[in-house]
Amino acid sequence: MTLPAKETGQVATPPPIAMLAELTHRCPLACPYCSNPLELARANEELSTSEWIETFRQAAALGVLHLHLSGGEPASRRDLIDLTKAAVSLGLYTNLITSGIGLTEARVDKLSAAGLDHVQLSIQGTRAPSADHVSGCDGGHARKLSVAGWLRDAGIPLTLNAVCHRRNMGEIEDIISLAIELGARRVEIATVQFHGWAMLNQKALMPTMDQVAKATSIVETMRARLEGVLVIDYVPADYYATYPKACMGGWGRAGFNVTPSGRVLPCHAAETIKHLAFDNVRARPLGEIWYNGGAFNAFRGDGWMPEPCRSCERKDIDFGGCRCQAMALAGDASATDPVCRKSPHRKAVDRRIIDDTEVNDTEVRDIEVSDIETPRPPFRYRGNGTLRS
Amino acid sequence: MIPNTAMPEIDGGTVVHLARGVRLREDMVRNQTVLLAPERAIALDEIAVAIIKEIDGHRNLDRIADDLSRRFEAPKEQILQDIIPFIREFINRRTMEIVG
Numbered sequence A: 001m002t003l004p005a006k007e008t009g010q011v012a013t014p015p016p017i018a019m020l021a022e023l024t025h026r027c028p029l030a031c032p033y034c035s036n037p038l039e040l041a042r043a044n045e046e047l048s049t050s051e052w053i054e055t056f057r058q059a060a061a062l063g064v065l066h067l068h069l070s071g072g073e074p075a076s077r078r079d080l081i082d083l084t085k086a087a088v089s090l091g092l093y094t095n096l097i098t099s100g101i102g103l104t105e106a107r108v109d110k111l112s113a114a115g116l117d118h119v120q121l122s123i124q125g126t127r128a129p130s131a132d133h134v135s136g137c138d139g140g141h142a143r144k145l146s147v148a149g150w151l152r153d154a155g156i157p158l159t160l161n162a163v164c165h166r167r168n169m170g171e172i173e174d175i176i177s178l179a180i181e182l183g184a185r186r187v188e189i190a191t192v193q194f195h196g197w198a199m200l201n202q203k204a205l206m207p208t209m210d211q212v213a214k215a216t217s218i219v220e221t222m223r224a225r226l227e228g229v230l231v232i233d234y235v236p237a238d239y240y241a242t243y244p245k246a247c248m249g250g251w252g253r254a255g256f257n258v259t260p261s262g263r264v265l266p267c268h269a270a271e272t273i274k275h276l277a278f279d280n281v282r283a284r285p286l287g288e289i290w291y292n293g294g295a296f297n298a299f300r301g302d303g304w305m306p307e308p309c310r311s312c313e314r315k316d317i318d319f320g321g322c323r324c325q326a327m328a329l330a331g332d333a334s335a336t337d338p339v340c341r342k343s344p345h346r347k348a349v350d351r352r353i354i355d356d357t358e359v360n361d362t363e364v365r366d367i368e369v370s371d372i373e374t375p376r377p378p379f380r381y382r383g384n385g386t387l388r389s
Numbered sequence B: 001m002i003p004n005t006a007m008p009e010i011d012g013g014t015v016v017h018l019a020r021g022v023r024l025r026e027d028m029v030r031n032q033t034v035l036l037a038p039e040r041a042i043a044l045d046e047i048a049v050a051i052i053k054e055i056d057g058h059r060n061l062d063r064i065a066d067d068l069s070r071r072f073e074a075p076k077e078q079i080l081q082d083i084i085p086f087i088r089e090f091i092n093r094r095t096m097e098i099v100g
Helices: A049-064 A080-089 A105-114 A127-133 A138-152 A168-182 A196-205 A209-225 A286-292 A323-330 A346-357 A360-369 B046-054 B061-072 B076-091
Strands: A018-021 A065-068 A093-099 A118-123 A158-164 A186-193 A230-233 A256-257 B016-018 B021-027 B032-037 B040-044 B096-098
Touching: A018 A049, A049 A080, A049 A286, A065 A080, A080 A093, A080 A105, A093 A230, A105 A138, A105 A346, A127 A138, A138 A158, A158 A168, A168 A186, A168 A209, A186 A209, A186 A346, A196 A346, A209 A230, A323 A346, B021 B046, B032 B046, B046 B061, B046 B076, B061 B076, B076 B096
Parallel strands: A018 A065, A018 A256, A065 A093, A093 A118, A118 A158, A158 A186, A186 A230
Antiparallel strands: B016 B096, B021 B032, B032 B040
């Protein structure tokens, strides 16, 4: 029996709208900004096909409308078509978040026949040499373009997604133009966020203030110009923001993630908050986890908020920002998000921006001119633990 | 190349359909009708549901306004003037497409 949270003395909890299913941590790419944890779940720990389908069923019954099949690379799961069929039959709006690597034309057609609603395809840039260098996957960019063509032929709606960072921020217009060329209806340009593996590459990825200002202005111009052609969703660099982002639309308010091994998280990076205990779908029904799970109730409402959050007029806009960022930068998951101008830790963020960007400004200019002959930025990739150039 | 576009005129003669990947769903948990689209779930009121259910890719907005005016006993011109900005917003968001 699940008690609604309001009866247990908490603020009323709405049913979740979205579930992100991290089907696997396996991935053929090695993006330096990967936000998955340093320790990845092994293949033999992954939920089975029937465990995933049972989780989808519980999610749909709980009120989830959107299901995002993600990873790692979800196409690495051999049962991707069966999982898609099951999700669609439960009435879930099913979105595949993929790098494209692992999809074939035949598989795309099967996904389409299974009723897949939408695909979000990632790119790492618009030029093969630099994009493949970022993904650590030779030939990856060309393959993604083929996948986009198959998706288009199958008629599956497409969003092109690009994480932007110091090395590719000059390509925003090219990304928009590529999205149109590939027949995407939407493009998502998300500035890199520093969680998980990305933190190891922060110095190579942090955009400069000039880049951020330019990107914001390009996006505004293009949005007006492309109304009815392409929807542009842009996630600005929160290190440069005045106020924090409404991370996850508020902790435990809109959605949740399920990790490859079945742990249910209020957000993608929540496991960096070590004192939280996360329930597993193998042990507890999803409804109980959502309404009564300790990790979910830890930062709901405003009871947990310190000042200046608790009396802040923006607390219902940004819900105090990102708990994982507070953990990472202030060492305290309950602290005000340090990017907030009102946070006592804001100075540390500013110092970090300066440390991470000033030395490398010349490289930035070079890489926009030519992406082959410049010295390549040293990224740390998973698996080798060393610099590769 | 990034095209320079002008939004097409939308009037009584316009015919639209929901784009693929956009659909209505009864949300039993919240007891409402929602329009599902990529990254969006839009809760609709009764009028919005009625309009969207009329959209079939064949009848133009004029015809649809005419049908709705009989059903809701309201002046057709008034309904058409309400429908046009509603449809324009969906076209802007690429959730509806103009036919032909």
